[in-house]
Amino acid sequence: MRNYPVGLEVKCTIGNITKGANLRxxxxxxNALEGITWQAHHQEVKELLGLVWDFVLNEKDFNYPKVTAIFYANNLTQDDWGNISGTRGRNTKVTGMKVSGKQKMAAGWVALIDDYLYKQVYQMIMKFSI
Structure with a gap:
């Protein structure tokens, strides 16, 4: 959707986990989440619906992938995105969201899973209040 006149980008992340967490x-x-960031293939993403997901236990004692939070911003700028990596060779080109972009996303939180631990961790990482 680069430079498309209308539309919304949707990105998902499972977040950044503690190095050496050895999760399967x-x-x-x-419990190992240290950060939440979204990546894009270009720095022109202005409007983003950012989903966060995790493996969540259901009533049948099985961890299913589940959206645990939704954030939104329609005021992102190129300055909210980092440098593009992978510009050489066959690597996928990506840019990570900077703190300024995360602040905009946090200000536009849409939904959170009804779970105390998730709410607490997401509020601490993204620095927003309910």
Missing amino acids: AGQPRI
């Missing part, structure tokens, strides 16, 4: 597929990440 299907294990919840919330």
Whole structure:
């Protein structure tokens, strides 16, 4: 959707986990979560619906992937995105969201899972209040 006149980008993240956390597929990440960031392939993302997901235990004692938070900003600028990496060779080109972009996303939180631990961790990391 780069430079498209209308539309909304949607990005998902499971977040940044503690180095060496040694988590297996299907294990919840919330106890090892250190940050939440979204990536894009260019710095022109102005409007973003950012989803955060994790493996969440259901009533059948199985951890399913589940959206645990939704954030939104329609005022992002190029300055809210970092330098583009992977510009050489066959690597995928990506840019990570800077703190300024995360602040805008946090100000536009839309929904949170009804779970005390998730709410507490997300509020601490993204620095917003309910």
